Each structure stands twice: as structure tokens, then as C-alpha cells.
Amino acid sequence: MMEKVNYAEIVHRCFRCGYCKFPSDYSEINCPSYAKYRFETYFSGGRMWLIRAWMNNEIEWSEHLGEIMYSCSTCRNCVEHCVFKFNEQLVDVFIAARSDMVERGQVPKKVGEFFSNLAKFGNPWGYAARRLEWVGRDYANNEFLLHAGCVATYDDRAKRSLKALLELLDAVGVDYGVFSDEICEGNEAMVMGEFGLFEQLMEQNRRRFEERGVKKVLTPDPHAFNAFKNYYGMDAVHHTQLLWNLVNNGELKVRRVKEKLTYHDPCFLGRWNGVYKEPRKLLSRIGSLYEMPRNRKDSFCCGGGSGNFYTDYLGGKDSPARIRVKEAAETAEILVTSCPVCLMMLDNAVSDEGLELEVRDISEVVLEALKS
Amino acid sequence: MRCQKFRGVVEMYEELKAIVGEENVSKEPEELYIYSSDPGTMPPVKPDYVVMPKTTEEVQKIVLLANKHKVPVVPMGGALSLSGLVRPLRGGIVVDMKRMDRIIEVNERARYAVVEAGVSEGRLKAYLDKKYPSLRISTPDAPPIATVTANALIHGSGRLSQIYGFHSEMVTGMEVVLPTGEVCRVGSCSVSPYWFSRSPLPDLAGLFIGWFGRTGIVTKLGIKLFPKHRYRDVMIFVTENPSYVSDVIWKVAHTEMAEDITVWAQPKPEWAEGFQHTTIYVTADSEEELEFKEKIIRNALMDYIKQKEGGFLYLTPAMKAMFLQEPMSQLVRFADVRKGGGFEYVGAILPVDLFDVAYQRGLEIVERLGVDWAFSIRIIGRSHCMMFAYAYPFNRADEEDVERARKALHETNKAVLEMGGIPWKAEAPAQQLILESMDEGAKRLIKSVIEMLDPNGVMNPGNWEVK
Missing domain, CATH: 3.40.50 (Rossmann fold)
Incomplete structure (x- = not known):
């Protein structure tokens, strides 16, 4: 799991120069939350300064502060374009600050709902638990466990894309199975700073993987791919990688x-x-x-x-x-x-x-x- | 009644919402905190509201509302002057102009652009690179979110200033919302559909340039564009004696072969300590032309080379790439020298022949106060003057360190005036130092202009205050 950054040692080092708002050629605003809101509070520099102010009791936590913090989509544009040596830690700072807010029970209402649904139902919307029975291919020592992720499971549009992937895998004869009662891998909980919930989900998933002998995970969801690869330390494959290999190999x-x-x-x-x-x-x-x-x-x-x-x-x-x-x-x-x-x-x-x-x-x- | 110190009235929020829409006005503590300061050393001053207009009409309504309630209005671009110029010294409404971000026109043949006040330097540069690759702006080395308009209005300088002067001299016209809410155009655009020049009319642009938003809010700006050449190169001439530098600059400028001339000196890294680095940018449309220009420049400095008093630094491709980058992102990293996210500089506008004196005075200040430092100088015009930046980094988390930098800045401002120079984009206290040295007639004129244009005293009060 990602180590929690000691952000108190970093936040005051941000100059608020704004390089992080841009892509490489400065042609457009490339920070999604700044592009939408345009207040200086809604880009990484603003957040760094606000976290410091909150930490130093210069401002109090508020629903608005929470929304500013959680409107960061952790897209890492700022990491790519910040000119300072601490650039790699920028998003980690936001995640760590969110985690401290979570520990104090200070999260915006919608974020609280997200966590609550995830904890109770295993998905952000609070839908019924059993998720992938319709696939009809329960995992049984296959080469891959196919992990769909929450959005491909529940959103109708994304579900259609999952069906297309399954059709492709079947057409080539890829050896895969699913957990019909798949549990969220917890990537969003992690980046939203709910470390406790993430650890609980990771622990549950790991136990099931161990019990059923899962070695390799295939997923169409980059969020899940990130969690399995970087936090679970598993052999994870994204469907773009597998599909390219299949096409390239003929x-x-x-x-x-x-x-x-x-x-x-x-x-x-x-x-x-x-x-x-x-x-x-x-x-x-x-x-x-x-x-x-x-x-x-x-x-x-x-x-x-x-x-x-x-x-x-x-x-x-x-x-x-x-x-x-x-x-x-x-x-x-x-x-x-x-x-x-x-x-x-x-x-x-x-x-x-x-x-x-x-x-x-x-x-x-x-x-x-x-x-x- | 002229505006003194304002504290918010509730009903203004509703009125501001009606003008710019709810999503573009804030009185939340988070926005008020962020808009209370810039990255420099000046202490924060909170606004009562932050608004983000999209059109000139909205700016006009905001100013009329400010007059109705006698509330200060403070226009803001990139907020990167570092000298606290966009702090609302008497509270009121900070007007963040960056939503006004349309590039309205590029006249390729007349080489000018018309932009809204929130267009950033980075965006205009990228737009020209893509759509008009033979044209360029004079890029300042500020971060790319700095706005073209605010940079020109504070007499900024940049990569073409050695040839064409301050960016304020590149302004061809403007649209301004006056402090009373009227909208007017100055320059050729007041008569013609073309924004080509401020001449031959009475130069009203002077009423708004260098005033730090004290006389109105500029909403559109015409700015000169220049030829962009295919080849660019950089040469660095190194001396170990600051008394040579003004002559080096004079000789290089005399060749008229250099596009940009800057000088830098700093104690870190160790290899740079004690040396002055004159950085010379050369551009051309062919390799032969580039070679020719560089040869002329080398010849101009040959005496120094023969006498072993100076020489050209070997530049690796990585070093060249760093120096050729526009803007040079490396410069901002100076803020992390003390691992504290801060630096501020006194940008002294001085005659070039004062280089040695300015250099020695700077060293004396930094040695006495024990502050980290870097000197960075840009030549303006064919060595008509220079912007001598005395830059001091500080650790934002250490109030004593911030205070040390503040003191160094204050002492430098005083030294600059004693030397016969003028601090550029001066902080409010430095503005007072300048006014103390200013001709009485000029001061009276400043006061009269402000009183005439801004009868209610709503426009960024606290700046250029003639007592």
C-alpha cells in the first residue's frame, strides 16, 4: 500500500506558480477542476496552500473546503507539469490530507455517501451485492481472474463495453473466469483517503484470491489495474495490453x-x-x-x-x-x-x-x- | 465620500451573483484566503468578495456596483508580480480576469494581436506557435499563467525587450472600464477598426500603464507581435569582474546581432560563484546567418578573450535547451532553494552603466543580512536601461526567514533609489519610497489624475497614494 506522505513537510514549498495548470505547450487549462471552476482555490497550488492553512488553523474545515479537496480527480497532470522536485508527491499530498480529514470525520456529504455505500454494499451506489452472475463463467483456476470493477458492472453504457470484451475473449479462447460476487478493489477509497476502508477491501480480496488460487488479474478498469498492480502488488494486466498482444500475435x-x-x-x-x-x-x-x-x-x-x-x-x-x-x-x-x-x-x-x-x-x- | 476601509455588506453578494452568475462569485473563507496574497513576502489582506467576469459588460456592472456601495475593486491577472499588487489593501472586490480569455484577433500582416485581459502568456504563445508560426510575442520569464495584459500594464519585459523595449511599449491600444464605469478605447482602435498603434493620437494609454489598476480595468489589449525566426541559439560570456559587464553589454548591443541579452550571477552552484554570465540569444533564418551573427558577437568581445578577462562558456545540449526554453521554468525553482516555496525580487530599473555599482550594493546587502540570493538582469532596449533583479528566496514556513527576505527587499529598494534607479512593480511600501523621491509636480499630477478619473476612490486604493 502507498505510504502516507508527511505533507506538513511539503505544502509550504509550493510557490503557486501555476505550471501545473497546463499541458506541455500551455495551450489550454489542463487541470480539470481548475478548468471547471477557475477560482485559484481549485488547482493544485491553491489546494497546497489551503491544506497548509487548514493544518495551521488559519481556516476551518467546511463543506466547501471538502468539495475543493475532492474535486481533484487525482489525474496527475500537476505531477507531470510541476517544475519543483516534490512534483511526484503532489497527488500523494492531497490523498494524505484527505485521509486526515476522513480520520477527523470531515468529508463532504456526497463523499460520505460514497464511502458508506462502498462499505455496506461493496459499490458506490448502494446496489445489491451480487454483481457478475450473468457472465456465467465463475473463476476456477483459470489463467486470469477477470475483474470488471464497479463502473463496468453497474453502469449500463460501461456494461456494454464489458460484454464486448467478454465476447472478444471468448472468440479467442482466453482462459478466464470471474467472481460472480466480485468485491470492489478499493482504488477510489484509497485515492479518496479512506485508507481503512481500502485496507478492508484489499484484505477481503486478497483472502478470496488466496483461497481460490488467483495469480493473475485481467481488468478493463484502469482504476482497478492501478490498485492491483501498485497496492496489491499483483500480476495485473489491462485489457488494452492483452488485446494488443492477441492482435500482434495474430x-x-x-x-x-x-x-x-x-x-x-x-x-x-x-x-x-x-x-x-x-x-x-x-x-x-x-x-x-x-x-x-x-x-x-x-x-x-x-x-x-x-x-x-x-x-x-x-x-x-x-x-x-x-x-x-x-x-x-x-x-x-x-x-x-x-x-x-x-x-x-x-x-x-x-x-x-x-x-x-x-x-x-x-x-x-x-x-x-x-x-x- | 472617498472609499476608506470597506467591510462587506450582505446585499452585494446577491448583486454580484446577478452580474456574473453564482458560480463566478465567492465570499467563502477558502477563496478569500487564497486571494489575500500572492507568492511574495507581503502580508495577506483579505478581500470581501472574489468575482470572475466573462465580458466587458460584466466588468462595467461590477465597477458601477462598487461605485454605488463605495467599495474598492482590485483587478487581478496571474497574481505573479510577487510584490502583492493584487492584494486588496482596503478590502472590497478582487476581480479575477482570467475567465476573459479570448484571443480576439491576430493581424498577421500588421503583426499585432488583440486579446482579452485574462489571456495568459502561455496560451497566446501556444496559439501563435500553432496558427501563426512566423509570429511571436516577447515572452516574459514569468510562469505561463501570467497574463499578457497585466504584464504589459506593469511595464514587464521579456525575450524581445533588448530590441523593442518594455512590454508596455508594445501596447497598441486598449479597451478600459474607467473607475466610474464608462467604457472607452484608446489608441488607433478608438478611431479605426484596426488596433495597429497608439500614435498619432494623444497617448491616453499612459493613463493606465504603470498604475497598478489604480485608474481603471483594462479589458482588452492590442499587443505587438514580432517575426519568429527559424534558428535560435544561446551564447554565454563569462567574466569574473563586474566592472566589465556594462562594457560587455554595450559592445554586444552595439552589434545589433543579439535578440536578447541577460546577465546572471549567483553563489550556487559552486562553479558559478564569483562570475557574471552574460547570456546572449541569437536568432536567424538560416544557419549561415546564425553563424555570421555569432561571429560578429565573438569579434566584439575578442579583446576580453585575448586578455583572458572573459570567455564563452561551453554549453551542453541540455544546458542550451534549458536556456532556450520560453519561459524558462528553471527560474521558478529558485523558490525551493530554502525548501520553503518563496522568493521575491526587487526589479530595479537602472541605467546599464550602473551595473558594477548595483552589483556591489547588492553583495553588500546580502552579506550584511546573511540572505541567499541571485542577481538576474535583462537588458531593455539597446542598453538604454536594465531590469536588475535582486532575488531573495525564503522559507514560507519560517516567519523569521520571511522577515529577513522582507528586510533585504526593503533595503534593496532604498539602495536602488539612492543609486538613481527605480524599483519596478513596487510593493505598497516601496511605492511610498518612490513617491518620497519624486518630483513634487509629478506627485501632484498623479494625485489629480486619480481624483479626476476615480472620484469615489474605488479603484485599487492604497496604491500610488500621494499623501
Whole structure:
């Protein structure tokens, strides 16, 4: 598990210079919460100064302070573009400060609901517990445990992408199984600072993995991928990696699709885990890939991370997702992503904006290429 | 009644909401805390409200409301002057201009751009790089969120200042909301659809440049653009005697081959201690032209090289890349020298021939006060003057350290005035030092202009206060 940063030693070192607001070329605001709110409180520099003020009792905790803290989607744009040597610790500072707020019982209402549902029902929405019975492939010493993650399990749009992935895996004969009573891996609890809940979920999952002999996890959810790889210390594979291997090895025969494609990097796959090449190689093999101006380390977050897909602090007319789909619509006909959270956020944004753009998970595009 | 010290009235919040929308106004403690200070040493002063207008009309309504309630209004760009210029010294409304971020026009042939007041240096640079690759702005070495408008209005300087002067001299026109709420245009745009020049009209732009928002809120700005050449290179000439530097600058400027000339001196890293580094930027449209220009510059300094009094530093590709970066992000890292997130500098505007005196006075101050330091100098015009930055880092978490830096800044401000220079973007206390040295007639004129333009005293009171 991630070590909790001693943020008291770091927060005063932030100069509030604002490099962290931008991508590499300074062309747009690239911090999703600052892009939406535009108050100086809502970027990493503002948060660093506010945490220090809260720590020094210069300001008291409030619902508004909580919303400022939790509107950070932990996308790590600031980590990439901060010019100081403590840049790697920026998001860890926010997570650690949230954790102290959680310990004091100081969390905004929606965040409290998120934690409460996760603790009681194993998912943020408080839906019934059994999740993946419909797959009909219970794990039994398979090569992979397929972990869907909360959003692909419960959100209708993301669920369709999960079905596409399963169809692909079946078509190639990948040896996988699921836990029909899958439990949340806890990535969001972790980055939202609920360390106790995260440890409890990790402990439950680990025990089940051990009991049922799980060695390798396959997931379409970069948030889950992050937790399994970096906090559980497991052999974790993201579906973009597996699909690229299958296509590259010739096990998955695909034809080319005719529409222009563009790819949105999920933060927990890209900036958190450095997976940039595989999805691009895959999409370039099956179609014409056009890059949006902001891509890879400069990608603009959909605004769903760190529980924001539930709390919706980054929703509304100036939401990062709505900004992002407009950028995509100027670039291509299909916006491809590889994260159920991004898929849900971007798909909703396209509806809100009334755009012609299609939003698809990479597995849906590969499936179409397989069938065409 | 002129505005003295204001403390909020509840009904203004509703009125501000009606103007800019609920999501763009705040009276929450978190926003009031952040907008009470900038990254420098000046103590915080809390506003009563923070608003973020999107249009000139909204700015106008805010100013009219401020007049109605006799409440101060303080415009804010990137808040990176470091000298606390956007602190609301008498409370009131801080107007964060950064939502006004449209690049309205680029006239490629007349080489100017018209931008709203919140457009950042970084954004305009990126826009030109993409859409008009043969044009550029004079980039300051401030972080890229600094706004084009505020930087020009405080007499900023940048990468083309050695050729074309202060950024304020590059302003071609502006749209201003006056302290009474009227909107007016100055420069050619007051007569013509084109924003090409401040001449040949009465130069009303002077009523708003260098006033720190004391005379109105500039909402749109015309700014000159310049040719961007294909090749850029950097040369660093090193001397170990500060008395040579003004001559080195004079000789390099005389060649008219350099685009930008800066000088830096600092005690860390160890290899840099005791040396003055004159950094010379050269641009060209061909390799031959670049080679030719660099040869001319080398020849101009040959006497120093022959007498072993100076020489060109070998630059690795990584070093070159760092110096050629615009803006140079490395400069901000100075804030972490004391692991404390702070630095501030006195940007002394001085004649170049005072370099040695300025250098020695700086050393005397830092040695006496025991503060860390770096000197960074940019030549303005063909050595017409220089911006000599005496920069002092401090640890924000150590109040004694902050106080030490504050004292060094204050003493430096005084020394600069004694030397015959003028502190740039002076903090409120330094403004008073400047006014103490100022010609009485000029002071009376400043007072009259403020009283004429701002009868209710609502525009950023506390700055340029003639007592």
C-alpha cells in the first residue's frame, strides 16, 4: 500500500506558480477542476496552500473546503507539469490530507455517501451485492481472474463495453473466469483517503484470491489495474495490453474500420501507470488514429477519477468531459477510450452537448474490427 | 465620500451573483484566503468578495456596483508580480480576469494581436506557435499563467525587450472600464477598426500603464507581435569582474546581432560563484546567418578573450535547451532553494552603466543580512536601461526567514533609489519610497489624475497614494 506522505513537510514549498495548470505547450487549462471552476482555490497550488492553512488553523474545515479537496480527480497532470522536485508527491499530498480529514470525520456529504455505500454494499451506489452472475463463467483456476470493477458492472453504457470484451475473449479462447460476487478493489477509497476502508477491501480480496488460487488479474478498469498492480502488488494486466498482444500475435484477426478514430488516455492507465503505446498500436492496426492536441502525458482528464464519477463535483456545463468531447469531435468520428469511468463520463457528455461523435471502449472497436 | 476601509455588506453578494452568475462569485473563507496574497513576502489582506467576469459588460456592472456601495475593486491577472499588487489593501472586490480569455484577433500582416485581459502568456504563445508560426510575442520569464495584459500594464519585459523595449511599449491600444464605469478605447482602435498603434493620437494609454489598476480595468489589449525566426541559439560570456559587464553589454548591443541579452550571477552552484554570465540569444533564418551573427558577437568581445578577462562558456545540449526554453521554468525553482516555496525580487530599473555599482550594493546587502540570493538582469532596449533583479528566496514556513527576505527587499529598494534607479512593480511600501523621491509636480499630477478619473476612490486604493 502507498505510504502516507508527511505533507506538513511539503505544502509550504509550493510557490503557486501555476505550471501545473497546463499541458506541455500551455495551450489550454489542463487541470480539470481548475478548468471547471477557475477560482485559484481549485488547482493544485491553491489546494497546497489551503491544506497548509487548514493544518495551521488559519481556516476551518467546511463543506466547501471538502468539495475543493475532492474535486481533484487525482489525474496527475500537476505531477507531470510541476517544475519543483516534490512534483511526484503532489497527488500523494492531497490523498494524505484527505485521509486526515476522513480520520477527523470531515468529508463532504456526497463523499460520505460514497464511502458508506462502498462499505455496506461493496459499490458506490448502494446496489445489491451480487454483481457478475450473468457472465456465467465463475473463476476456477483459470489463467486470469477477470475483474470488471464497479463502473463496468453497474453502469449500463460501461456494461456494454464489458460484454464486448467478454465476447472478444471468448472468440479467442482466453482462459478466464470471474467472481460472480466480485468485491470492489478499493482504488477510489484509497485515492479518496479512506485508507481503512481500502485496507478492508484489499484484505477481503486478497483472502478470496488466496483461497481460490488467483495469480493473475485481467481488468478493463484502469482504476482497478492501478490498485492491483501498485497496492496489491499483483500480476495485473489491462485489457488494452492483452488485446494488443492477441492482435500482434495474430491470435485475434482483425480488419480495418473506416471511421476516423481518436484515443482518450485514461489517467489511471496513462499518467499513473505509463500505458500509452499498446492502445495506440492496437488502434493504428485497426483504423486511422488521429491524436487530439492533448494526448499521452498531456491528456485532459474526463473528470471522473477519485470518485468524481459519483460525487459529480466536476459535472455541469463547463465539465471537463464536455470540454474533452468537443476537442474529440474536432479530431475524429469515434472517441475511443479504455476505461469504464471515462466511457461513462464522455458518453454522457456527448449526449449533453448533442454531438455526432461516438464514444466507444477499445474492446468495442476491436470487436467491430473482428466482425467486419 | 472617498472609499476608506470597506467591510462587506450582505446585499452585494446577491448583486454580484446577478452580474456574473453564482458560480463566478465567492465570499467563502477558502477563496478569500487564497486571494489575500500572492507568492511574495507581503502580508495577506483579505478581500470581501472574489468575482470572475466573462465580458466587458460584466466588468462595467461590477465597477458601477462598487461605485454605488463605495467599495474598492482590485483587478487581478496571474497574481505573479510577487510584490502583492493584487492584494486588496482596503478590502472590497478582487476581480479575477482570467475567465476573459479570448484571443480576439491576430493581424498577421500588421503583426499585432488583440486579446482579452485574462489571456495568459502561455496560451497566446501556444496559439501563435500553432496558427501563426512566423509570429511571436516577447515572452516574459514569468510562469505561463501570467497574463499578457497585466504584464504589459506593469511595464514587464521579456525575450524581445533588448530590441523593442518594455512590454508596455508594445501596447497598441486598449479597451478600459474607467473607475466610474464608462467604457472607452484608446489608441488607433478608438478611431479605426484596426488596433495597429497608439500614435498619432494623444497617448491616453499612459493613463493606465504603470498604475497598478489604480485608474481603471483594462479589458482588452492590442499587443505587438514580432517575426519568429527559424534558428535560435544561446551564447554565454563569462567574466569574473563586474566592472566589465556594462562594457560587455554595450559592445554586444552595439552589434545589433543579439535578440536578447541577460546577465546572471549567483553563489550556487559552486562553479558559478564569483562570475557574471552574460547570456546572449541569437536568432536567424538560416544557419549561415546564425553563424555570421555569432561571429560578429565573438569579434566584439575578442579583446576580453585575448586578455583572458572573459570567455564563452561551453554549453551542453541540455544546458542550451534549458536556456532556450520560453519561459524558462528553471527560474521558478529558485523558490525551493530554502525548501520553503518563496522568493521575491526587487526589479530595479537602472541605467546599464550602473551595473558594477548595483552589483556591489547588492553583495553588500546580502552579506550584511546573511540572505541567499541571485542577481538576474535583462537588458531593455539597446542598453538604454536594465531590469536588475535582486532575488531573495525564503522559507514560507519560517516567519523569521520571511522577515529577513522582507528586510533585504526593503533595503534593496532604498539602495536602488539612492543609486538613481527605480524599483519596478513596487510593493505598497516601496511605492511610498518612490513617491518620497519624486518630483513634487509629478506627485501632484498623479494625485489629480486619480481624483479626476476615480472620484469615489474605488479603484485599487492604497496604491500610488500621494499623501
